[in-house]
Amino acid sequence: MSSPVRTAYAIARTTRPRQWTKNVLVVAAPLAAGVEWNRGTILAVVGSFFAFTLAASSIYLLNDAIDAEDDRRHPRKRLRPVAAGELGTRTAVLASVVCAVLAMSLGWLVDRDLAMTLAVYLVIQILYVVWLKEQPVIDLSIVAAGFLLRAIAGGVAVDVPLSQWFLLVASFGSLFMVAGKRYSELRSVGSGAGTRRTLEVYSESYLRFVWSLAAAITITAYSLWAFEISDGSGINWQAVSIAPFVMGLLRYAVDVDHGLAGEPEEAVLRDPVLQIIGLAWLVVFAVGVYSS
Structure with a gap:
């Protein structure tokens, strides 16, 4: 070439x-x-x-x-x-x-x-x-x-x-992914590799606390949002969507806990089960939004 x-x-x-x-x-x-x-x-x-x-x-x-x-x-x-x-x-x-x-x-x-x-x-x-x-x-x-x-x-x-709930879910969901990314980096290369200076400050326990806290707030905010946007008639599909949402977050947390989420997009692309859960959530959520 x-x-x-x-x-x-x-x-x-x-x-x-x-x-x-x-x-x-x-x-x-x-x-x-x-x-x-x-x-x-x-x-x-x-x-x-x-x-x-x-x-x-x-x-x-x-x-x-x-x-x-x-x-x-x-x-x-x-x-x-x-x-x-x-x-x-x-x-x-x-x-x-x-x-x-x-x-x-x-x-x-x-x-x-x-x-x-x-x-x-x-x-x-x-x-x-x-x-x-x-x-x-x-x-x-x-x-x-x-x-x-x-x-x-x-x-x-x-x-x-x-909406305020959308912003909360997006904000803390993002923090969950980023803290998981740093946690995975710390697990894979260690704090003394010199690849990222903040890894010398963070500990595994601290980053675990951050991504656990972010995950809890994300689930709470999403659940409150799901009930708020429901019109109260028929099947509450938004509430139903909480189940695959939580399952997807917990499935991704497995990769984080094993230090395999250093690149979030790769963690998702190599996990077909997570992709299926994500698709299920998307379908249920879309049905709830567009059927109301």
């Missing part, structure tokens, strides 16, 4: 296509609100997905350029293109800028509020990459905010109100 082709391939790998699945969260708010899936709504949600994919890719490129030295000490991250010397640092930064500009442009075309959401995401994630990832607790909050902003983005793109 020619050098430009190798560079393009290295850039594509650095954007972490497997993690694009996180951006499906933009569907959450429109689904929860029971919007009519017409052409305009679909275009707005799809546009939000690609805009967030570009924004996240920008951050991944910048992060790998800055963290190249630390990544070389990690058993898996050392294979990333920048750390492995397949992609130059300056090229990665330039590609990051291009992705950020494209993300903001697409976000603006879809909706101005979406563009503002993307701007907030980019600013806090850049601060995280440059400095805040070394600050215990704050690093967990910022990564969780990235998940939350994805969920918010879908709502602002189609102009639907975001």
Whole structure:
């Protein structure tokens, strides 16, 4: 392959296509609100997905350029293109800028509020990459905010109100995943590997406390939300959806407890039972929302 082709391939790998699945969260708010899936709504949600994919890719490129030295000490991250010397640092930064500009442009075309959401995401994630990832607790909050902003983005793109329960479930569900991710990292590489400075501060018991607390609040908030949005007639499908929701969270917690959730999207993709539970929850919840 020619050098430009190798560079393009290295850039594509650095954007972490497997993690694009996180951006499906933009569907959450429109689904929860029971919007009519017409052409305009679909275009707005799809546009939000690609805009967030570009924004996240920008951050991944910048992060790998800055963290190249630390990544070389990690058993898996050392294979990333920048750390492995397949992609130059300056090229990665330039590609990051291009992705950020494209993300903001697409976000603006879809909706101005979406563009503002993307701007907030980019600013806090850049601060995280440059400095805040070394600050215990704050690093967990910022990564969780990235998940939350994805969920918010879908709502602002189609102009639907975001309920307090939706925001609580999204916030603490995100914190549960992030704390589980850090717990898995600590279990797999240890605190002294030098791959992430906050791992030298966190203990397994502390991170277990965080993800357990976040899971409890997520389940409580979801349960209260499910009963609130029910219209009280016929089968309460929202209440029924609590069962697969809790089962899915507990199934994912098994991976967290065994230190296998360092990459949340991979933990989900390699667990067909979790996927079936997730699909069951989605069907039951959608029936409840669209039949009321």
